[in-house]
Amino acid sequence: xxxxxxxxxGLVKPAQTLSLTCSVSGASITSGNYYWSWLRQAPGKGLEWxxxxxxxxxxxxxxxxxxxxxxxxxMAKNLFSLSLISVTxxxxxxxxxxxxxxxxxxxxxxxxxxxxx
Amino acid sequence: DIQMTQSPxxxxxxxxxxxxxxxxxxxxxxxxxxxxxxxxxKAPRLLIYDASALETGxxxxxxxxxxxxxxxxxxxxxxxEDFATYYCQQYNSFFPLxxxxxxxxxx
Numbered sequence: 549x550x551x552x553x554x555x556x557x558g559l560v561k562p563a564q565t566l567s568l569t570c571s572v573s574g575a576s577i578t579s580g581n582y583y584w585s586w587l588r589q590a591p592g593k594g595l596e597w598x599x600x601x602x603x604x605x606x607x608x609x610x611x612x613x614x615x616x617x618x619x620x621x622x623m624a625k626n627l628f629s630l631s632l633i634s635v636t637x638x639x640x641x642x643x644x645x646x647x648x649x650x651x652x653x654x655x656x657x658x659x660x661x662x663x664x665x
Numbered sequence: 666d667i668q669m670t671q672s673p674x675x676x677x678x679x680x681x682x683x684x685x686x687x688x689x690x691x692x693x694x695x696x697x698x699x700x701x702x703x704x705x706x707k708a709p710r711l712l713i714y715d716a717s718a719l720e721t722g723x724x725x726x727x728x729x730x731x732x733x734x735x736x737x738x739x740x741x742x743x744x745x746e747d748f749a750t751y752y753c754q755q756y757n758s759f760f761p762l763x764x765x766x767x768x769x770x771x772x
Binding site for chain 1: 761
C-alpha cells in the first residue's frame with residue numbers, strides 16, 4: 549500500500565524559499581507511470597493545485613504561481629520535492645503531496661507551512 | 666481557468682437524510698469531474714471520479730451524476746461519518762486543475 553509523507557520546515561520567512569519533500573513508501577516512484585503532484589490549502593480555504601512532475605521529466609505548474617515553483621523527483625531516494633521561491637504571507641497553507649496528475653486517490657497527511665518573520 | 670461553483674456552501678442535515686450538493690462548471694469539462702470528502706485536519710478523500718464512477722472502497726450511498734456543466738453529488742442515507750466538507754474538482758482543462766469552493770455538511 550503506497551504511502552506519502554510530507555516533511556520540511558513549518559516556518560519560512562517572507563522572501564525566502566519554501567522547500568518540502570514528499571517521501572513515497574510501499575512502491576517505487578518510477579512504477580505505474582504515475583505523476584506526482586503538490587496541492588495546498590490556505591487556512592479555512594479551499595484546495596489549490598500547484599503542479600506535478602513525472603519521474604523521467606515533464607513538469608506542469610499552475611500559472612497562478614508566476615514561475616515561482618519547481619517540482620522535482622529524486623528516484624534514488626524515492627521522493628519528490630517542492631521549491632517555492634519569494635514566498636509571502638499568501639503562501640501560508642497546508643501543503644499536500646499526492647499521486648496523480650488529474651485526480652488524486654493517494655495523499656500525504658499534509659504539512660502546515662507558515663510564512664512569517 | 667475553468668471556474669467551479671459549488672452550492673450550497675453549508676448544508677444542515679440529519680442522520681438518514683438524502684443530501685444533494687451541486688457543482689457548476691463555467692465551461693464544458695465533459696465528465697472529467699471528481700468529488701472529494703475532507704474532514705478537519707485530514708487530507709481529502711477521493712469519492713467519485715469521471716463524474717459518476719465510485720472510487721474503490723467508497724460506500725455506494727455516494728452517487729455522482731452529470732447534466733451538461735452541472736454535476737451533483739448525492740448522499741443517500743446520511744451517516745455520522747459523512748459530516749465533512751465536500752469539494753468538486755475538474756480535470757478536463759488541465760491548465761490548471763481547479764476545485765470548487767466546498768460544501769460543509771453539518772448537523
